[in-house]
Amino acid sequence: MRSRLVVIGCCLLLSASVAMQTNTFRQASYFPPTSYNFDENPLTDAKVALGRILFYDPILSADSTISCASCHSSYNAFSHTDHKLSHGIRGEIGTRNAPALFNLAWKESFMWDGAIHQLDVQALAPINNVIEMDMSTADLVSRLQKSAFYRKLFFQAFNDSVITGQHLLQALGAFQVTLISDHSKYDSVQLGTAQFTEQEAAGYQLFKQYCNSCHTEPLFTNEGFANNGLAPDPQLHDAGRYRITGNPSDSLKFAIPSLRNLSYTYPYMHDGRFAQLRQVLDHYTSEKYFSATLDPSLNHAFPLSSNDKVDMIAFLLTLDDKQFVFNKAYQFPPELLPNSKTR
Amino acid sequence: MIPYLFTLLSLLPAKPEKLSYGTITFNATMQGEPMQLHTMYATGHGNDSVSLSTCKFYIVDIVLLDGSKVVGEPELKYILIDLSDSSSLNIPFVYKGHFNGIRFTLGVDSATNMSGPKAGALDPVNGMYWTWQSGYINAKIEGIRTGCDTAREFLYHIGGYHAPDQTALVTYRICKTSEKINVTLDMERFFSTVTCDMDATVQIPGAKAHALAAYMSASFVINQ
Numbered sequence: 312m313r314s315r316l317v318v319i320g321c322c323l324l325l326s327a328s329v330a331m332q333t334n335t336f337r338q339a340s341y342f343p344p345t346s347y348n349f350d351e352n353p354l355t356d357a358k359v360a361l362g363r364i365l366f367y368d369p370i371l372s373a374d375s376t377i378s379c380a381s382c383h384s385s386y387n388a389f390s391h392t393d394h395k396l397s398h399g400i401r402g403e404i405g406t407r408n409a410p411a412l413f414n415l416a417w418k419e420s421f422m423w424d425g426a427i428h429q430l431d432v433q434a435l436a437p438i439n440n441v442i443e444m445d446m447s448t449a450d451l452v453s454r455l456q457k458s459a460f461y462r463k464l465f466f467q468a469f470n471d472s473v474i475t476g477q478h479l480l481q482a483l484g485a486f487q488v489t490l491i492s493d494h495s496k497y498d499s500v501q502l503g504t505a506q507f508t509e510q511e512a513a514g515y516q517l518f519k520q521y522c523n524s525c526h527t528e529p530l531f532t533n534e535g536f537a538n539n540g541l542a543p544d545p546q547l548h549d550a551g552r553y554r555i556t557g558n559p560s561d562s563l564k565f566a567i568p569s570l571r572n573l574s575y576t577y578p579y580m581h582d583g584r585f586a587q588l589r590q591v592l593d594h595y596t597s598e599k600y601f602s603a604t605l606d607p608s609l610n611h612a613f614p615l616s617s618n619d620k621v622d623m624i625a626f627l628l629t630l631d632d633k634q635f636v637f638n639k640a641y642q643f644p645p646e647l648l649p650n651s652k653t654r
Numbered sequence: 655m656i657p658y659l660f661t662l663l664s665l666l667p668a669k670p671e672k673l674s675y676g677t678i679t680f681n682a683t684m685q686g687e688p689m690q691l692h693t694m695y696a697t698g699h700g701n702d703s704v705s706l707s708t709c710k711f712y713i714v715d716i717v718l719l720d721g722s723k724v725v726g727e728p729e730l731k732y733i734l735i736d737l738s739d740s741s742s743l744n745i746p747f748v749y750k751g752h753f754n755g756i757r758f759t760l761g762v763d764s765a766t767n768m769s770g771p772k773a774g775a776l777d778p779v780n781g782m783y784w785t786w787q788s789g790y791i792n793a794k795i796e797g798i799r800t801g802c803d804t805a806r807e808f809l810y811h812i813g814g815y816h817a818p819d820q821t822a823l824v825t826y827r828i829c830k831t832s833e834k835i836n837v838t839l840d841m842e843r844f845f846s847t848v849t850c851d852m853d854a855t856v857q858i859p860g861a862k863a864h865a866l867a868a869y870m871s872a873s874f875v876i877n878q
Contacts, residue, residue, distance in 0.1 A: 351770045426787035431770040435778055439785035449779045476779035480771040555787055557860055 335359075336416065339493040341501050341529050347416040347430060347488055352481045354488065358468040362486025364644045365479070370458075371451060372400050372444035379437065379483070382409040385641045388572035388632075389413060389490060395583030403442035406547050408583035410568060411576045413492040413635060419534045423565045423581040424552045431484030448476050455479065460646075460653065490641060492571050494634035501529065507629065514626025521595070521613050522570075525606075531570040531630065537606045538563040540599025544582050551581070562604050571630045588627060592620045671750045676833035678716065678728070678745040678756075680735045682709055684841045691737055694800075697845050702801025704845055709737035710782060711793035711839075711870070712761050712775070714822070716745065718753035718829070725753050732762065734775040734782065749831075756829040756837070760871050761792030761822030764815040789813055789859070792821050793870060795844075802850035810848075812866045814859020821859070821867035827876045836877040844873040 336354055338345065352358075365371065369378040382397040383389040389412035391397050397409040407423050421427040427436060437443040438451060455461040456474045466472040468482055499505035507515060518526075527533040536552045543549065543563060552561040565581045579585045585594065595613045599605055615623065635641075646653045681688050684695035684704065694705045713733045718726035726749025736742045762776065767789050771778055782791045793812040800806070814821050829835060847869040856862045 348770065428768060428788045429770050432778070432783070432788055435783065435785040447781070448783075448785075449781060452779050475773060476777040477771040477773045480778065484770070557858075 336489055337491060337493075339498065339501075339529070342414075342493065343417060343530070345416040346419045352431060352484055354485050355468065357464075358482050358485040359489055360486075360644070361464045361468040362482040362484065363641075364464065364646050365483050366486055367643050367647055370454060371438055371446060373446045373450075374400060376400060377444050379434070380643070382437075382443075383412050385638075385643075386575070386636060387411070388492065388575040388636055389641075390576040392575065392577055395578050397443075399440070399443040400445045405442055406549060407581050408578060410566075411572060412487060413490045413571065413632075414530055414569065415490060416488045417530050417534075420566065424555050425536060425566055426555050430487060431480045434480055434483045448479075452476055452479060490635075492632040492635040495571060495632040496629040498529075498632075500629070508625070510622050510625040511629050512626075514622035514624065517615065517619055517623050518626050521615070524608060525567045526570045532567045535567050536561065536564040537567055538565075538602065538604040539594075540601070540605050540609050541580060541582075541584070541594070542600035544584070547582060549582065560604060563602055564604060570627060572632055572636065573627055574631045575636050588624050589620065592623060596620075673748050673750060674726075674833070676726075676747050676749065676835065678747060678835045678837055680713070680743045680745070680837050680839070682706070682737060682839040682841050689737070689841060695841075697801065697842055699846060700801055702799065702845070702850075704797060704799050704841065706737065706795070706797040706841075708794050708796040709839070711735050711795075712782065712790065713745075714759040714762060716747070716756065716758040718747065718749050719755040719757060720751060720753050721755075725749050725751055730775070732766075732772075732775045734780055752831040754828065754830065755826060756835065756876065757824060757826045759822050759824050760867060760874075761813070762790040762815070763822055764820065766790075767815040784811075784813065789815055792867065795870070799845070799850075799854075802854065804850060805854035808854040809857060810855075810866055811857040812863050812870065814863050816859065819860050819864040821863050823867050823871040825871045825874050827874065829876050830878050832878055834878070838875045838877050839870070840873045840875045843875075844869055847872070 366379045369375045377400050382391045391409040397405045415430050421433045427433045438446050452474050462472040465474050469478045550562050552564040579591050585591050596615050599609050685698050691706050694703050696703045717724045726747050728745045728747040791811045791813040795810040798806050812821050
């Protein structure tokens with residue numbers, strides 16, 4: 312009898328903690344206006360909760376082995392640490408480093424080459440890609456439709472238990488748009504509740520001089536594309552944005568990533584070639600691979616001393632957002648646990 | 655009393671014009687013969703013949719026109735025609751009075767391409783949305799062709815919404831007032847312009863997709 316009471320008590324505690332975990336959207340006062348169209352996909356708790364469950368469920372892949380979280384782990388700011396190129400279905404290796412996911416409401420394009428222009432439709436790319444999840448949208452929708460668990464969740468989110476591609480994508484987008492990183496030390500400094508150390512402040516000055524034009528505050532990206540002078544990988548033959556626009560002036564250009572959460576998102580660059588931040592800085596203080604599209608600001612190596620680099624890294628580490636990375640509301644949802652009563 | 659009645663009658667709205675109902679039927683033909691999928695048809699050019707395995711395309715913003723005035727339209731703005739699904743081929747419409755022209759767009763407008771996922775005919779579940787990049791595939795024409803030495807299989811995924819290679823093209827045809835309108839995709843005309851020296855596979859936006867959209871748009875014929 313007592314053990315039954317303990318079990319019931321635990322269940323109540325668990326459900327209370329689940330209920331407390333809500334993902335909502337917020338806009339820091341010093342962030343720019345968002346790009347995401349909230350009118351088209353209004354956020355609700357039920358929709359975000361469904362999106363979170365879908366994000367972590369390998370049901371999205373053909374053989375039910377790969378979820379979005381397989382390559383976008385919450386503990387790595389939703390990137391794939393330690394893997395230069397991401398692993399997909401059946402052990403297949405992709406051609407690019409899985410990008411970190413946060414502050415997506417401010418993004419104007421997605422993927423390293425900007426192939427996708429809207430967050431909600433982005434999920435089609437990994438779901439349909441034969442070496443990522445290898446699942447047709449129609450097959451996925453009919454698979455979800457057969458699940459009483461998902462019919463109920465879609466009804467709660469969209470007032471319709473007939474599952475559609477639109478609702479699937481909107482739920483995934485709704486969850487991802489709540490992934491907001493604005494609790495780093497840098498953010499506290501912006502809000503006047505913390506101060507940089509002397510070293511961080513020195514690094515910040517250097518950052519503003521050399522990096523801010525592309526990795527623009529406070530999101531630490533200007534949403535553009537650039538050729539930063541990396542020699543093309545002879546195996547990957549990746550021309551970047553040129554593949555999308557067909558415009559030679561876009562050859563070897565890749566999306567400029569945010570510099571938030573760098574401690575959690577190594578390796579760096581579109582092909583994950585640099586495992587350490589120091590290697591990244593060394594690249595910018597070295598001769599570049601010259602091509603017609605090399606960003607003009609990189610024609611000359613940055614004159615940074617070894618001490619300068621240490622200061623710069625000290626500043627960059629103030630962009631780590633532990634609260635974001637360890638936020639339980641973004642992690643594996645209890646509904647997907649094998650013994651979950653809701654499943 | 656009589657002047658009062660007269661005033662009252664004059665205030666009543668004019669009798670509304672009667673609504674009429676009709677059906678637009680889409681099909682594809684080769685040398686006048688309706689095409690079935692997976693069936694070989696001679697194109698009439700040498701020993702060339704074509705079999706379609708897929709023939710799907712978006713028809714958007716259909717209107718029936720009396721001069722430049724819109725007098726009729728179907729209920730739905732976005733329609734996905736799929737030769738493998740006979741229920742998709744008949745489009746009911748309503749109209750008032752008379753019409754002498756029909757106008758529609760082959761493909762999805764750029765504003766819709768630029769926004770988020772859509773429902774109904776536009777739901778990505780229909781397989782007409784690119785996944786490696788954003789945007790609708792306005793038309794899929796796939797099959798085999800015997801008359802070309804270069805390739806037996808052809809695969810045309812026609813899309814792209816950025817100028818100058820946008821593929822959503824407006825088509826206008828003269829059309830008599832009728833409850834039945836047959837809009838035929840004349841594949842003889844299409845394959846006389848899409849010759850063997852052109853690429854057998856086009857699956858990305860660009861000048862080639864734009865040209866294919868123009869050839870396809872020019873191949874619509876009204877049969878009444």
